[in-house]
Amino acid sequence: MKSVYAIADTIVSPLGFSTAANVAALRKNQTGITKVVDTSIHEHPFFGALIEKTALNAARKGIIEGDQYTKLEQMLLLAIAQLNREQAALDIQKCGVIISTTKGNIDTLRGTATEKSYLTSIAHTIQDFFKLPTLPVIISNACISGGLAIAVAKRMMQAGRYEDMIVVGGDLLSEFTLSGFFSFQAVSDAPCKPFCKHRTGISLGEAAAALWLSSRESLVSENTAVRITGEASINDANHISGPSRTGEGLYRSITNALQEAGVTPDQIDYISSHGTATPYNDEMEAIAFNRIGLQNVPVNSLKGYYGHTLGASALLETILAKQCLLNNEVYASLGFEELGVTPPIAILKENKEIPVQRVLKTASGFGGCNVALILEKGLA
Amino acid sequence: MAELQLELKEKIIEQLSLEDVEVSEIGDNDPLFGDGLGLDSIDALELIVMLEKDYGIKLKDPKEGKLIFESIGVMAAYIEKNRTK
Amino acid sequence: MEDHYKITSFCSIRDQTVYKDGEEYYTNTEAATVKDFAKGVYKHLALNYAKFYKMDDLCKLSFLASEVLSQGIEFPEDTALVLANHASSLDTDRKYQESITNREEYYPSPALFVYTLPNIVIGELSIRYQLKSEGVFFVSESFDADFILQYASILLETQKASQVICGWVDLDSHKYDVFLALISKTGNREANAAELNTIYSKL
Known part of the structure; x- marks a missing residue:
């Protein structure tokens, strides 16, 4: 069976807009979770990890111009574009692309109905932006989507369908999901405390990430x-x-x-x-x-x-x-x-x-x- | 009280989608969870929403629900005592 | 796909009619809503599964198709579920959104929220048939028999599954298109994309 290598990657998160920036923040044990006061998401203050729009706008300047993209689309496009710019050996038109998302542009559901609410709209946005020959595949499988997308990509590569694939994933911290987790009595009243005796639930966050997988051993060294x-x-x-x-x-x-x-x-x-x-x-x-x-x-x-x-x-x-x-x-x-x-x-x-x-x-x-x-x- | 108990039975059948259950089949003291009506954790959460929406009762600790939702009788007594609408 | 795999059986639900292996199985053009239609099929199948009533419409239709598919067949525990659609869980998303749109009447429903993920269909079918198995939910523009079957064949050939239930389960504001097929080693139809496409589109 062919080996599948994780070649390169990027992360767009409240802790930074590259994998290196995120690693630097983790080394300092910095958290992206803050007390958020934003009544468009929730009536009361809550703890969550939001990407600041001004920071995102600065990061995408010169790469993703214009106002036609939703916040999530900006995050996803930025993740892929950075990978594409940094990796000379990456030919994105030859890659299979898998998108992992649970709710996509769910924030567009408020108000008038729009095509953007369909997850496939994100696939079209990515296809058009990078001029991909085929429409990316979407996996929407709840909280395991990102990991399952890697597993599915690996399987497709080992079956010989692609030599190179990109898995890109993202979700927003939206009113929709936050209210749902509140209705499940599952939101923490402080930054979340995994495995701790004092844990009371989750904190929600938003991020996008992209990972380039390849079966070409020539791209890597020991x-x-x-x-x-x-x-x-x-x-x-x-x-x-x-x-x-x-x-x-x-x-x-x-x-x-x-x-x-x-x-x-x-x-x-x-x-x-x-x-x-x-x-x-x-x-x-x-x-x-x-x-x-x-x-x-x-x-x-x-x-x-x-x-x-x-x-x-x-x-x-x-x-x-x-x-x-x-x-x-x-x-x-x-x-x-x-x-x-x-x-x-x-x-x-x-x-x-x-x-x-x-x-x-x-x-x-x-x-x-x-x-x-x-x-x-x-x-x- | 009997009126409230009947109202609760109707609401539970409607809101928890117990379509094959009749009001007459739910005894006032029958357990709602476990072997009784076979309600589960999502139903318990839905009952918490119902308490707030219809009776203006906001549970501080969701664990309280376990005691309150023991049976229709217990629920009705709790609502009678704590309702704000 | 290795030619020893077959399309064992299939079920479609369209236009208030259920088809089993291409033949009309149940129809009720009187049903006013998806919910009413689904209840009619449930009664027709004489099922006793209280969880059915709690499901959202997408799960109900998928569940009913799987029930028809399962007639006379025991699914082994490692039967994978490979499903896809276009509208994800939007039908229920819209209903849930209504419960949070008005801040004065802000009562998000946990029973609705749990169905705002398309892969809950996989969860419901896994529980019903006790499938401790591989599952994935894809979202695409339309039913892509070639892609679905290629992925199913990977699961079979790498022994991650012994059978696969695959298909298209789409519901978008009263419009639905549900199609499930069982791929295993028994049956008369070859499991290839052309055949799968034919049985999907011919109704």
């Missing part, structure tokens, strides 16, 4: 290569919103991904978990990790830095996991004070420099979906 060696996405078949109490779908996803990668749990050096900071999600993840024997592997959730960025989250967290592999460093699980899940897991309380050869990235979401990805450093 020191720069990061491969996706295993992946799986198994449903809980239990409940449409509540996580499985046994973590069954996540357990099976991780088990299958490890098997495909040909590694055992003790060969995993770091877990980038989903860690939304809702009581049930974090408990479920801890149960699944324990069932597999991963309870002693350093683990964090990056939701304390970005909030939950929905369709972007697993993609942006995979990009950062790649940086952890290349830099042999892992970041503190921001917001964590005291273990608040029943089975013990090894939460990272501070940044650490440790050898990182293999990473497990996981995500879970509404609809009972789960995804697990194994990333490994070095050439095949």
